[in-house]
Amino acid sequence: MKKKGVDFLLLLGSGLLVYCLIASLAWVGVIDEYYMQLLSVAGVYIIVALSLNLITGFTGQLALGHAGFMSIGAYTAAIFVMRASLPLLPSVLLGGLVSAVFGFAIGFPTLRLRGDYLAITTLGFGEIIRVVLNNLEGLTGGSAGLQGIPSFSDTGNYTLDAIIKFSWIFAFFVATVATISNLIRSSPGRVIVSVREDEIASTSMGNDVTRYKMIAFTVSAFFAGIGGGLFSALIGYLNPSDFNFLYSVNFVVIAVLGGLGSLTGTVLGGLVFTFAQEWLRVLGDFRLVVFGLLLILLMIFWQSGIMGNKELSITGLVRRIFRKGGRAQ
Amino acid sequence: MSIPILQAKEISVVFGGLRAVSDFNLTLMEGELVGLIGPNGAGKTTVFNLLTGVTPLSSGEIAIRSSKDGKAHSTKGMKAHQIARLGLGRTFQNIRLFKSLTVLDNLRISMDHLRRTTIADAILRTRRFSAEEEAFTARSVELLKIFELDDKKDLLARNLPYGEQRKLEIARALATDPKLLLLDEPAAGMNPQETKDLMRLIAFVRERFQLTILLIEHDMSLVMNLCERIAVLDYGQEIAMGTPAEISRNPAVIKAYLGEEEI
Ligand SMILES: Nc1ncnc2c1ncn2[C@@H]1O[C@H](COP(=O)(O)OP(=O)(O)OP(=O)(O)O)[C@@H](O)[C@H]1O
Ligand SMILES: [Mg+2]
Numbered sequence: 001m002k003k004k005g006v007d008f009l010l011l012l013g014s015g016l017l018v019y020c021l022i023a024s025l026a027w028v029g030v031i032d033e034y035y036m037q038l039l040s041v042a043g044v045y046i047i048v049a050l051s052l053n054l055i056t057g058f059t060g061q062l063a064l065g066h067a068g069f070m071s072i073g074a075y076t077a078a079i080f081v082m083r084a085s086l087p088l089l090p091s092v093l094l095g096g097l098v099s100a101v102f103g104f105a106i107g108f109p110t111l112r113l114r115g116d117y118l119a120i121t122t123l124g125f126g127e128i129i130r131v132v133l134n135n136l137e138g139l140t141g142g143s144a145g146l147q148g149i150p151s152f153s154d155t156g157n158y159t160l161d162a163i164i165k166f167s168w169i170f171a172f173f174v175a176t177v178a179t180i181s182n183l184i185r186s187s188p189g190r191v192i193v194s195v196r197e198d199e200i201a202s203t204s205m206g207n208d209v210t211r212y213k214m215i216a217f218t219v220s221a222f223f224a225g226i227g228g229g230l231f232s233a234l235i236g237y238l239n240p241s242d243f244n245f246l247y248s249v250n251f252v253v254i255a256v257l258g259g260l261g262s263l264t265g266t267v268l269g270g271l272v273f274t275f276a277q278e279w280l281r282v283l284g285d286f287r288l289v290v291f292g293l294l295l296i297l298l299m300i301f302w303q304s305g306i307m308g309n310k311e312l313s314i315t316g317l318v319r320r321i322f323r324k325g326g327r328a329q
Numbered sequence: 330m331s332i333p334i335l336q337a338k339e340i341s342v343v344f345g346g347l348r349a350v351s352d353f354n355l356t357l358m359e360g361e362l363v364g365l366i367g368p369n370g371a372g373k374t375t376v377f378n379l380l381t382g383v384t385p386l387s388s389g390e391i392a393i394r395s396s397k398d399g400k401a402h403s404t405k406g407m408k409a410h411q412i413a414r415l416g417l418g419r420t421f422q423n424i425r426l427f428k429s430l431t432v433l434d435n436l437r438i439s440m441d442h443l444r445r446t447t448i449a450d451a452i453l454r455t456r457r458f459s460a461e462e463e464a465f466t467a468r469s470v471e472l473l474k475i476f477e478l479d480d481k482k483d484l485l486a487r488n489l490p491y492g493e494q495r496k497l498e499i500a501r502a503l504a505t506d507p508k509l510l511l512l513d514e515p516a517a518g519m520n521p522q523e524t525k526d527l528m529r530l531i532a533f534v535r536e537r538f539q540l541t542i543l544l545i546e547h548d549m550s551l552v553m554n555l556c557e558r559i560a561v562l563d564y565g566q567e568i569a570m571g572t573p574a575e576i577s578r579n580p581a582v583i584k585a586y587l588g589e590e591e592i
Contacts, residue, residue: 179452186451186458187441187465190430194438197427204381204421206413206442206505215448309429 015174019167026163036162037234038278043169044231046270047176049254050263051223054180055118056252057260057309058189059216060196061111062119065126066224066251071133071243072099073225074232075140078149081233088152092172092229099225100218107217112210114199118217126248133240145239149232169230176223181263183219192216196261253295258306265307272306331358333394334509334541336401340379340389341565349375351565352389355543357509359394362535362542364552367562368585373545374422376562377511380543381419382409393417396508414442418507420498422514422545428487432478432497435486436469439504469504475534476500492523496530503534509541516548524548528555553577561585 022039025031031039052066073095080091102125110121133140140146153164183189194202195209195216203209232238250273258269276294280287335357342350350372357363365373378384380391382404391404396416404412413419427435450458473479476496481489486497495515502510515531516524528551535542546552552559553573561569561576563585569576576582 182452182454183448186448187437187444187446187462188448188451190434190438191441193430194427197430198425200383200409201421201425201427202438203409204383204413204419205439205501206410207438208408208410 019170022166022170023163026159026166029159033158033162036166038274040162040166040169040234042271042274043166043173044227044234045251045254045274046267047169047173047230048224048227049251049258049266049270050176050180051220051227052251053255053258053260053263053266054184054192054223055217055220057255057262057266058184058196059192059213061213061217062116062252063122063217063220064119064245064248064252065122065124065129066220067243067245067247068122068126068129069099069103069221069224070228070231070247071129071238071240072102073228074238074243075133075146075228076225077229078146078232078238079139081150082146082148088150088168088233092226092233095229095232096222096226099228100222103218103221103224104214107214107221111213111217123245123248126243126245130240130243133243140238140240143240145237146232147237149236149238151236152233165234169234172226172230176226177263177267180219180223184263188212188215193261256305257295257298259304259308259310261309262305262307262311264312265305265310268306268312333357333401334359335380335394335543336392337380338390340376340386340391342375342379342384342387349565350379350562353562353565353567355560355567357541357543359508359541360539361558362544362556364556364559365543365545365562366547366549366552366559371562372565373562374513375565377419377513377543377545380412380511381417382407382412393509396506410442413505413507416506416508417511418502418505418509419511420495420502420513420515422517424494424498426486426494426497426501429485431483432473432486432489433466433469433482435497435501436472436504437465439501440465440468440506443506472500472503475537476530492519492527495519496527499531499534503538507540508538510535510543512542512544512546514545514547516546516551524551531555 022031026036048066048070052063055061055063076098077091077095080086080094081088106121106125110117134143136142151161151165152168153161155161184193191202191207191212192215194207195212199209254269254273255266257273258265258267277291280291283290333356335355337353337355339352339354340350341348341352353376365376367373375384379386392401393404393412393415394401402415427438444461446455446457446461470479470482473482476499478493478497478500481493486494489497495517499512499515512531516527519527531542532555534540544552544556556573558571559573559576560567561582568581568585569579571579
């Protein structure tokens with residue numbers, strides 16, 4: 001009990017530390033608005049990539065349509081904010097819920113099949129959602145896009161706005177990490193991972209593997225939807241064509257880059273991905289070529305990603321330092 | 330006390346054109362230790378897969394007495410996990426551990442079907458959740474002690490030596506809290522000393538947890554010494570069933586094994 005309390009405080013403390021550091025650096029102007037926006041975008045990407053890692057990295061089921069879930073969350077949140085004048089927080093949560101309902105509906109027929117059916121179904125789903133959003137012009141604005149989505153903050157002070165936006169994203173990021181990591185490190189979470197390891201062995205030990213795949217997939221869709229909702233308020237503009245297949249692949253890239261089955265890896269992967277993509281902009285049209293080549297090289301020489309399936313643990317680090325200190329005395 | 334715990338009637342399975350198991354009958358009485366033998370490819374593992382519901386039956390019927398309500402349940406229409414929850418545990422011939430998980434987690438995964446807390450408890454880390462986790466862990470460690478694996482509980486399963494992986498498979502099956510245990514060549518690849526120790530261990534857990542055991546094994550002397558009854562399969566068909574003494578002088582069995590190995 002005591003040890004767990006310490007763990008929690010350490011995590012809370014380090015989270016707060018990172019947040020305060022970034023916020024104060026932004027306040028004094030060391031991090032400008034452009035980089036704050038970039039960090040916020042990275043935060044959204046990380047949330048969606050974490051959700052993907054839950055189903056693909058931990059459960060072992062490849063999903064290729066997370067842009068679809070993200071767009072459902074984005075449009076749901078935006079429509080509730082704009083058309084129903086609902087505040088942002090419940091709108092974002094509703095975006096997650098609606099996305100989760102879709103996840104459940106797709107997973108139900110698909111996840112009882114073994115193999116790569118989920119990859120194919122989610123791929124098709126992502127494309128269908130895009131076409132549907134394009135054609136529901138009355139609601140979504142169709143291919144012209146949805147403009148003027150209210151932002152998290154509009155005080156007129158750019159620095160303050162950037163900090164407030166970042167704060168929202170950061171809070172959701174922390175909640176996502178906490179939820180997924182608590183889920184994974186629990187009895188149902190272990191069964192979820194056992195599905196990846198050996199489905200037949202897991203069923204033979206009395207586990208309803210289909211049910212656990214459903215749980216993982218629905219939770220995954222929920223957080224992808226949350227990411228979408230945050231995205232809509234962060235960018236202020238939505239267009240169905242942005243949420244295409246390549247956009248889904250971005251999240252797969254982040255999860256693989258960081259290490260499938262590692263949450264901290266996904267966080268690092270998301271940061272590297274977002275910043276690399278931005279910095280490679282100087283290359284103009286060659287950007288995509290170079291980016292693609294880099295990824296191919298990375299996957300050939302560094303298959304398990306940045307973290308493999310290990311976690312970077314602050315509490316572990318602190319404990320190690322203290323143990324060392326203790327021994328020295 | 331002779332109540333049947335498992336009854337398989339005329340079970341068959343066809344793979345493509347191959348009748349891998351053909352009208353196989355088997356009754357296991359509570360507390361028995363029965364051997365299932367036969368030449369390579371005879372269909373022994375397939376029988377296990379049929380009994381556990383991993384492979385669906387082409388025809389026939391299986392009834393298992395549940396460890397929960399003590400009643401016989403037909404496994405028709407049941408999924409493998411539902412059959413397992415009747416109190417049926419198994420190991421695999423080609424070790425199927427959760428390789429990149431720890432020894433401890435391999436066991437705890439077998440206990441999830443006993444879980445009473447919800448996923449919300451897990452996410453919010455409630456007191457109930459912690460208490461249950463501790464209970465699962467304590468039970469796992471207790472089981473691991475029997476197999477002398479408790480001091481390796483934090484190792485990844487894939488890092489265990491081969492013999493210990495086989496033992497962990499048995500421990501994991503026991504963690505489901507079964508009354509009926511199916512062991513598919515548990516001593517395969519072990520040296521004579523390891524095999525001897527393992528057999529002592531199997532006898533011990535059988536007593537301790539009051540198990541009924543069905544055992545596939547290639548080592549004849551071992552089967553003959555350990556089992557009370559033996560069923561012999563050849564080309565998917567049961568060619569003999571009886572005590573070790575009866576089996577060893579059964580002409581059909583001797584014929585099936587000629588050129589395979591001496592009994
Ligand atoms: N899923 C399957 N699909 C097709 N054929 C199969 C399948 N499973 C088993 N078989 C075939 O059924 C036959 C029986 O195989 P099984 O593994 O049950 O034999 P076994 O008695 O366990 O042999 P061994 O002693 O080598 O383990 C073999 O010819 C095998 O190739
Ligand atoms: Mg076999």
